[in-house]
Amino acid sequence: MSIKTENYTIQIDSISKKFEVAPLFHNLNFSLKTGQSLAVSGFNGSGKSTFLQIMALLQNPTQGKIIYQKEREVIPLEQIYKKIGFLSPLLNPYEELNSLENIDFILRPFYNKGDKETKIDEFLDRFGLFGYKKTLVKNLSSGTRQKLKIILATINNPPYLFLDEPGTNLDKKGKEDIFSYLDLIKKERIIVIASNDPEEINFCEEELTFGARDN
């Protein structure tokens, strides 16, 4: 569970993005290390989600580069994705599989069978999904589906967590469950949240705002 002995960093080096001629953001430079968290806020269409995807290497910037490091060693590209937990409206679990099957599908094979079941049950229980273990994803409510997406993003203990509006479709209890868990693991991860929700922004130590906030 614990990855606190390993120090990870992400360096954003002169990142710019423009669609056609309109620039979304220009020449961003900063770095984050394990234990730090960043909220990316801004009005709709300001580029929050795009920036998150660029950080997660799921979209190319127009200019600049992203460098992932572990203990000051650059992480090779082919290993980076397995160190990323990503939550976004652009990413869905398999609708024809149930919650358990989706989790089992992405769970890394470093647990024995007993450990694996305990781990899955612990996560399902933590997010109130235990009763939905065998429910097909297509039959889950949008809030329950969002909780499953959080489990899928976090269960492999990725050192980098990119969460695009994690509180979407969640009730107060659901948000509390998620943020109490994120609080628990915060010191061992680099967490980046794209959101305009004040609660989610306040969860992070740093804030990067694109344009003016729309609320």
Add this chain to the structure above:
Amino acid sequence: MPEIIKNLKKDIKIEFRNRSALNLALAFALISTLTISLIIGGVPLEPKKEAIILWLIIFFSAISSLAYTFIREEEKKTILFLRLNFSAESVYFSKLIFNIFFFFIIQIIVAIFYVFFRQLEIQSLNLFILGLLGGGLALASTITILGAMVAKANGQSSLLAVISFPLLLPVLWMAVSSTTKSLTPNPFSSNPVFYNEIYFLLAFSGIMIAGSFIFFKFIWSSQ
């Protein structure tokens, strides 16, 4: 290897629960076989014509479903989920294996129906079966990589028709030719030259799989 098996099991499970691709392929196969058989009636056709019709039915039954294995991941927004958790190699091979088996199932069903309804007299059963398997392997390996390219192009299916033409033409040509031979009485059927088309189809599949394996990494990681 565990990743390939995991992804393959997932695709089989989804197809088994959904059955959209299989049902579509089987419906097309059965309807077209029956229609053609009823229209032509009991009139025997030249082996070449029989082979052309058989391969047209097989080809159109399977092509849309095969390409759909990748396009479905893009349409349902599961492709990122796959990309973050599985290596490009494991995704390619699991989709390839799934497509080969899917194609073989469709081929077997179409061939049985066609042979039965058209009362075909197969002169060389070995060549007939090898032609089907070789052609199936070549088509499945070609359509797998084309499906991946189309999925990356946001599922523009018209693109599939354009880019598949030069690659599928020689495969269908050789497949039809080998099936024609298998339906024609030939005193030289024990001569290795008799199996020339099969060698071509196997070599084509090998080259296509090797090339796709290298090329797929770039398609998969393109952002």
